[in-house]
Amino acid sequence: MEQNCAIELRDITKKFGKVYANDKVSLKVNKGEILALLGENGSGKTTLMNMISGIYFPDEGHIFVDGKEVSIRSPRDSFDLGIGMIHQHFKLIDVMTAAENIILGLEGKAVLNMKKVCEDIQALVDRYGFDLDPNQKIYTMSVSQKQTVEIVKMLYRGANILILDEPTAVLTPQEVTRLFTVLRNMRDDGRAIIIITHKLNEVLEISDRVSILRKGRYIGTVETKEATVSSLTEMMVGDKVSLDIYRPEPHDLKKRLTVEEISCENGEGVKLLDQVSFEAFGGEMLGVAGISGSGQKELLESIAGLQELTNGKVIYHARRGTDFDLSGYNAAQINELGIKHSFIPEDRLGMGLVGSMGMTGNMLLRSFRQGKGFFTRQKEPRDLAEEIKKNLDVVTPSVDYPVRRLSGGNVQKILVGREIASSPSVLLVAYPVRGLDISSSYQIYNLLNEQKERGVAVICVAEDLDMLLDFCDRIMVLCGGKLTGIVDARKATKEEVGLLMTAHKEDKA
Amino acid sequence: MNSGVKEPLVHMTKREDMSLVMKMAVRIIAILLSLLVCAIFIYGIVKMNPVQVYEGIIDGAVGTERRMWITIRDAMILLCVAVAVTPAFRMRFWNIGAEGQILLGCIASAALMIYEGESLPLPLLLLLMFVCSFLAGMIWGIIPAVFKAIWNTNETLFTLMLNYVAMQLVTFCIVFWENPKGSNTVGIINAASRAGWLPPLFGLDYGWNLVIVLGLTAFVYIYMKRTKHGYELTVVGESVNTAKYVGINVPKVIIRTVGLSGGIAGIAGFLLVSGSSHTISTSTAGGRGFTAIIVSWLAKFNVWVMAVIAFLLVFMEKGSSQIATQFGLNENASDVIVGIILFFVIGCEFFINYKLEFRGRHQEER
Numbered sequence: 089m090e091q092n093c094a095i096e097l098r099d100i101t102k103k104f105g106k107v108y109a110n111d112k113v114s115l116k117v118n119k120g121e122i123l124a125l126l127g128e129n130g131s132g133k134t135t136l137m138n139m140i141s142g143i144y145f146p147d148e149g150h151i152f153v154d155g156k157e158v159s160i161r162s163p164r165d166s167f168d169l170g171i172g173m174i175h176q177h178f179k180l181i182d183v184m185t186a187a188e189n190i191i192l193g194l195e196g197k198a199v200l201n202m203k204k205v206c207e208d209i210q211a212l213v214d215r216y217g218f219d220l221d222p223n224q225k226i227y228t229m230s231v232s233q234k235q236t237v238e239i240v241k242m243l244y245r246g247a248n249i250l251i252l253d254e255p256t257a258v259l260t261p262q263e264v265t266r267l268f269t270v271l272r273n274m275r276d277d278g279r280a281i282i283i284i285t286h287k288l289n290e291v292l293e294i295s296d297r298v299s300i301l302r303k304g305r306y307i308g309t310v311e312t313k314e315a316t317v318s319s320l321t322e323m324m325v326g327d328k329v330s331l332d333i334y335r336p337e338p339h340d341l342k343k344r345l346t347v348e349e350i351s352c353e354n355g356e357g358v359k360l361l362d363q364v365s366f367e368a369f370g371g372e373m374l375g376v377a378g379i380s381g382s383g384q385k386e387l388l389e390s391i392a393g394l395q396e397l398t399n400g401k402v403i404y405h406a407r408r409g410t411d412f413d414l415s416g417y418n419a420a421q422i423n424e425l426g427i428k429h430s431f432i433p434e435d436r437l438g439m440g441l442v443g444s445m446g447m448t449g450n451m452l453l454r455s456f457r458q459g460k461g462f463f464t465r466q467k468e469p470r471d472l473a474e475e476i477k478k479n480l481d482v483v484t485p486s487v488d489y490p491v492r493r494l495s496g497g498n499v500q501k502i503l504v505g506r507e508i509a510s511s512p513s514v515l516l517v518a519y520p521v522r523g524l525d526i527s528s529s530y531q532i533y534n535l536l537n538e539q540k541e542r543g544v545a546v547i548c549v550a551e552d553l554d555m556l557l558d559f560c561d562r563i564m565v566l567c568g569g570k571l572t573g574i575v576d577a578r579k580a581t582k583e584e585v586g587l588l589m590t591a592h593k594e595d596k597a
Numbered sequence: 598m599n600s601g602v603k604e605p606l607v608h609m610t611k612r613e614d615m616s617l618v619m620k621m622a623v624r625i626i627a628i629l630l631s632l633l634v635c636a637i638f639i640y641g642i643v644k645m646n647p648v649q650v651y652e653g654i655i656d657g658a659v660g661t662e663r664r665m666w667i668t669i670r671d672a673m674i675l676l677c678v679a680v681a682v683t684p685a686f687r688m689r690f691w692n693i694g695a696e697g698q699i700l701l702g703c704i705a706s707a708a709l710m711i712y713e714g715e716s717l718p719l720p721l722l723l724l725l726m727f728v729c730s731f732l733a734g735m736i737w738g739i740i741p742a743v744f745k746a747i748w749n750t751n752e753t754l755f756t757l758m759l760n761y762v763a764m765q766l767v768t769f770c771i772v773f774w775e776n777p778k779g780s781n782t783v784g785i786i787n788a789a790s791r792a793g794w795l796p797p798l799f800g801l802d803y804g805w806n807l808v809i810v811l812g813l814t815a816f817v818y819i820y821m822k823r824t825k826h827g828y829e830l831t832v833v834g835e836s837v838n839t840a841k842y843v844g845i846n847v848p849k850v851i852i853r854t855v856g857l858s859g860g861i862a863g864i865a866g867f868l869l870v871s872g873s874s875h876t877i878s879t880s881t882a883g884g885r886g887f888t889a890i891i892v893s894w895l896a897k898f899n900v901w902v903m904a905v906i907a908f909l910l911v912f913m914e915k916g917s918s919q920i921a922t923q924f925g926l927n928e929n930a931s932d933v934i935v936g937i938i939l940f941f942v943i944g945c946e947f948f949i950n951y952k953l954e955f956r957g958r959h960q961e962e963r
Contacts, residue, residue, distance in 0.1 A: 103610070104610065393844075394842065419841070419844035420843075435838065438836050439836065441839070442831070442832055445835075449828075453839070456828050462826070463824050
């Protein structure tokens, strides 16, 4: 074995019950190389990385670090071998500074020399071109800065093998570019980097080689130079798929919703939405872009009647010509007015569905008040569940099987199926394809397009700009709770939208 | 395996594929094992014939008709409390105040027996006692529920504290009701006239207890499974966010559910005073409010399984007090035996949900 190899996995197998999460997977990363690990959801990427970082123990197979066989039984072992994992969710303490977080948990001498620590961190920061002040408190940082702290933390602790789990999901295009620059610097310094992602264009941009997993099995590794988006998709999905999102031209636009200068605050009086005004039309797909936490959630919840407003109006233009101001009503009252709002929230199992219930029980969520008397109806929800199962190809052992145990794609199909079953006139959707594999994503796109063609006003929040630009008719951009612009999705570029997403901050600077 | 590479000796994995027959087999094996371990304990420590001791347990619990009916009576009251706490727990409202709610029901029943025992006809008196016990328990449930719903106070501490308040209320009432004077106990209420005592039904002394508790059990079963209220409280328990999302009035559901919970516990108090002990003291509830929580959880909120568990628990309790007197064992020794059996019965659930994999085993399998 060449000494060049940083970490090698050979024939790793991990079973959960009867399911093979990983079946004889082999992987090799060299020093000074960026390897992209590509695969759909449920293909076993995370399981594999959890075995490297000591969270799971493999049932079979061998792991070699620097050419020596090792056994990783705990996160501590993994850490001692110089493996550092940067999770999607950051594990930082808000009230501490970057430097304090970085040394947290490390054994040190009796006397802590914070000045020395800061100097060491600064040296690392300068070496790789990070943008970080060691004395800044975490709670004042942006998502991208927090991620930087996590990466520097791993480097400070001497990690030579870095694993990044979906690092770009929460970043703006400009921040992604910056992250890629430092990753390249680290690679050139001889560190091994594994990046988990399912965004193909990023894979092509940053990695040297790509390893692909499908349904727990290792499919192969290719040189990035020789790969294309379609060749990678084919390896990932197993057959050829068209990657173009269908976008029907909007027609017969009818004004359905006028939002006038709405604002809302959280408990501490911080403005979450600040004087946002826009109009939504039936037959149109209106995208909402923004860095996560810019007010997207609050915007949808205000329209759905789940968020109290401090001022502003949400005017609903009913089909028969009357207008309602919804701003004073809650979700139940809006429902009673006969206004057909459907809302597909971001947190599917924590808000949109009840995880422990089956499809039937979840259909009841929207309809349990129907019918007179004390008892719930039994037949209608079951029929609806069977219908959705059949029409949307939901894979479940039975309509009474807890939805929590189904895959993300099936969960989303159930939720979307229920919400469109009430034939809404306004459909609010948050992150419709987050965490879904390619084929499920396309099914969801088709369902939403059908609604748009039926004359429904669809408002769709998403984080993936490529998808928004390909799928929506107009895109409104939020930044820090303010509306910074509405653009035509057919003409706008990614850079334009990216600038609007950070417009607010640039103003201040 | 390469030397120097160590696999953990044992690790556990989740399983979901066990058949019903296998599950029952595991449970039966667990019971047999527990009896075996108990036998070793009995023989090794107290030098007695385990078979005789087991016979003593059965004899104590169901040996005579009278003993059997007392076991059934106590099991019914335990089941009643378990059924009472179930809706609240299903809603993830950690109501550990059933003890106090029972006592409030006891106070309401006893007060009516003492003050109205002579004046009202028996059916009307009993009906009034039933309703007032329900209301008294309900109020004791609604107090913490209101605080939870409006100010989000911690219901565990709140309901626990209310238990002590309820005990003090009983002590306070005993001052007025003590009989004979100076004994500091209430004694048997209306011992001569039997006013306010639940009469026998179909010739069975505890027939009414049986009917009322089984009726309540069926009611709660249907309430949880088939009604709008039951559906709402399940959703609130699963996720408050989901409940708000579909426009459920969460505070209202909390107050209503815990009120019902407390009310049924109050009826258990009525059954204790009117249907079995015919007296009242601070220990009338006797820890049933806590035992019932165990019953409810062990049954995974299935009311019919609760009936089985409540019966088993009372069976073991009666049996162990029998062997304590019959063989001159002290109470602690019989508690050890009950403890061993419960340990095995509950412990076997682990093997139903998980399996253990030992080092190296799986490689031979392949």
